[in-house]
Amino acid sequence: MNKEQPNNEVLVKVEGLSKKFCKDLKTSLWYGVKDMVNGVRGSSHERQLRPKEFWAVKEVSFELRRGECLGLIGHNGAGKSTLLKILNGLINPDAGKVTMKGRVGALIELGAGFNPILSGRENIYNNGAILGFSRKEIDTKLDDIIAFAELEEFIDMPVQHYSSGMKVRLGFAVAAQMEPDILIIDEVLAVGDLGFMLKCFKTIDAILPNTAIVFVSHNMPMVSRICSQVILMDNGQAKFLGVDVGKGIDLYYNRFSDNGSNIIFDDGSIVVEDVKISGCANHKNGIPQLLWGDTLNIYLKIRLNLTMEVPIFGISIFDKEQRPVAILEHNKNDSNIKILDKGIAFNVKHNNLQLSKGVYSINIWVSKTENKEPMLRINGVMSFQVISDKEVWPPFLLAATYENCNL
């Protein structure tokens, strides 16, 4: 690492980067032969799409400075990994230019070069050698690596008897010894247990100030936690590029907005006829919009196929990542909900909604009053959006007042 260098130099510069791929294997191999011949002849023709080819990455440009972290997000097959491979110098672009300054470290695959039959200790040397360490460097770092991986007891056991989590831990422990100027991270951190993840983040946080990081993930909370800017890739193009991480993530989520409802359980005794947010004026793409602090008013209309007492209704709220964020109290016996003409209709009210900005979905379940036996369960029965000018990542933005206390 370079202490004398100004701390904000551009380490990664990508200009008009494009890369094409071929959909058909046989054709692809033949193009490979042609590309080799062209590579030897040094031809500099402009690359056009040949039959059966498509742009996997198209005209992507960005700059990244030391201390910045770029999040690459997008659906599967959007071109994220291809972009990473070009940045890592594994494949050459078809147009444009990439300039990388400094030592590049890649956490794309942990434990590369491991041989399952050899022991963990021997594989530290294999993996380290591939990552560019010298024997001496590994010798001095060996104890640190083993301690970091917490594998002291098993280090002389063949790696094939390791659990997958242990392998990843060992791989990360070796990779963590790199002191890169540019770090490229693909979805490798998703495996491993919680303790390991926390350790990974601690390591990344520690090197971030001296490093430019490119981070690919589908885990948006993680992206929002680490990244200072994001690129949203869609069909090879950068659909969004900027420091407004929240906006990029919103756009990413919008792609998956129509998840549809899902009947998980249904014993046929009741049917949901209508669900809506009542008293909501604004709709966008069919999703009702509420302001932060509004009253959430869910209207439910149910038809009963059997005679029964008023059942118990449960309503829970999930965020975009399908994490439960809240549950509404269920109806009590003294509520005034009545069965009229084999049907029930009622409003569920929650005052002063303090969910933070974002789109939420509603799950409902209905069960019998006597024995709590479930009758119906529907996930994602409807969605609503909370509008707020305050960009926060936790699911709740709780209203607060600050009052002075005398010392």
Next chain:
Amino acid sequence: MSLETRVYQKERTLKMGALLKASLKDLLGSRFLARQLAERDIKAQYRQSYLGILWAFVTPIATAAVWIFLNSSGTVRLSDTGVPYPVYAFSGTLIWSIIVASINSPMQSTNAAKGILTKINFPKEALLLSGVYKLLFDSSIKILLLVLFVFIFGVGFHWSLLLMPVAVLGAVLFGSTLGLFLTPIGLLYKDIGKIITFGMQFLMYVTPVVYAIPKDGIMKILMTYNPITPIILTTRDLVVGFTPQYLTYFLMVLGVCVPLLFLGLVLYRIAIPIIVERLSA
């Protein structure tokens, strides 16, 4: 210290000479990695096997045994070779197996590393070098066995025997150069590997591996011009203490191999990103 800068773009901006220089630099710089990879493969290979090293020379011994039997039983009548036939046949098949292994080595090493090639950027030349290390390991054991044969069959010690490893190095150089040229295409199309296996079987019969060059006829012409002939003959002559007859041709073949090897290295360097692209997509 200024930061090392790498530029990736469409055109090949480097001249052939610069590419070769970069290739040789990586080759030198990756000695530790190459050794580590070779050690890994050799260790893993023998740790999961009881017969271990035996497998390295089962094929040449078996081929030699068949021919020794064919000859001793009078099934085929071979012209006199001037040395005990078992030594002749075994030295032939052993050197032949070294050449075949050398031809296959660059492709095998690269193919085996496909998984990491598509994920991690490391000097790819290390793969070639690790292949050479493995070849040298196998070959040195084969040479020891050959020396053992020489003494068992009473050929005795000749000072030229000490030069034999140099000739074996020549065999490795020849094989690796040929293999290196086939590697880029061979990684894309499996056919190449099959053609090598298939073709080498036939090539063996027009090389003085288990029988000497006949006095006349089309076979004589084929065998005399075959570039593998001088390698086999020179090595064998050194083993049994004859004056190498094909020494000039042998040196010519090696002389041609050196620039071709450099060219092969450059081609390999150009081809690897294209191969990675086609294999991983």
